[in-house]
Amino acid sequence: MGQDARLKDALLRAVKTLGYTVVQPSGYDSLLEKVRREPVELVLLEASGEGALPVALEIYSEALAPVVWFTRNWSEELVRQALEARVLGVVEIGEKVDVWAFEFAVGLAGMVFEERKALLKKVEELKEDLETRKLVERAKGVLMDQFGLKDSEAYRRLQRQAMNTRKPLKEVA
Numbered sequence: 001m002g003q004d005a006r007l008k009d010a011l012l013r014a015v016k017t018l019g020y021t022v023v024q025p026s027g028y029d030s031l032l033e034k035v036r037r038e039p040v041e042l043v044l045l046e047a048s049g050e051g052a053l054p055v056a057l058e059i060y061s062e063a064l065a066p067v068v069w070f071t072r073n074w075s076e077e078l079v080r081q082a083l084e085a086r087v088l089g090v091v092e093i094g095e096k097v098d099v100w101a102f103e104f105a106v107g108l109a110g111m112v113f114e115e116r117k118a119l120l121k122k123v124e125e126l127k128e129d130l131e132t133r134k135l136v137e138r139a140k141g142v143l144m145d146q147f148g149l150k151d152s153e154a155y156r157r158l159q160r161q162a163m164n165t166r167k168p169l170k171e172v173a
Contacts, residue, residue, distance in 0.1 A: 066113035139173035
């Protein structure tokens with residue numbers, strides 16, 4: 001077994017030690033298919049691998065999983081690419097794998113990823129709330145114009161209609 005194979009084997013053992021299940025797809029396309037199809041806790045990519053950057057960026061943009069790169073050598077170019085790909089962690093492997101450094105990088109990547117997912121969910125909720133508010137305001141305006149109601153009366157009428165029909169306020173508006 002060559003040096004690179006031994007290091008990758010040590011890295012896989014470290015991943016398993018941390019409690020992760022290891023799945024090794026045959027290539028980047030099958031990796032993307034897998035993470036789109038089912039939840040994955042972590043994507044670990046070799047930084048120097050051809051295509052690692054676009055795959056990491058796609059996984060990030062779709063908020064599929066945290067991505068951690070591993071490398072034998074840090075370089076200015078690697079840092080630039082990692083930042084460009086929105087990689088959440090980079091682990092250097094030398095003669096052996098530093099399990100504690102690896103655990104820290106993976107743990108931090110997981111926390112940042114979960115925080116990002118929560119923020120993306122909150123953004124979607126806020127967009128939905130804003131859309132509802134716009135619809136309610138328009139509906140109130142129509143009621144105020146057609147029936148000469150005050151703002152609060154128009155809103156109460158919409159609320160009553162929503163309760164009576166058991167429909168969300170947005171749908172009634």
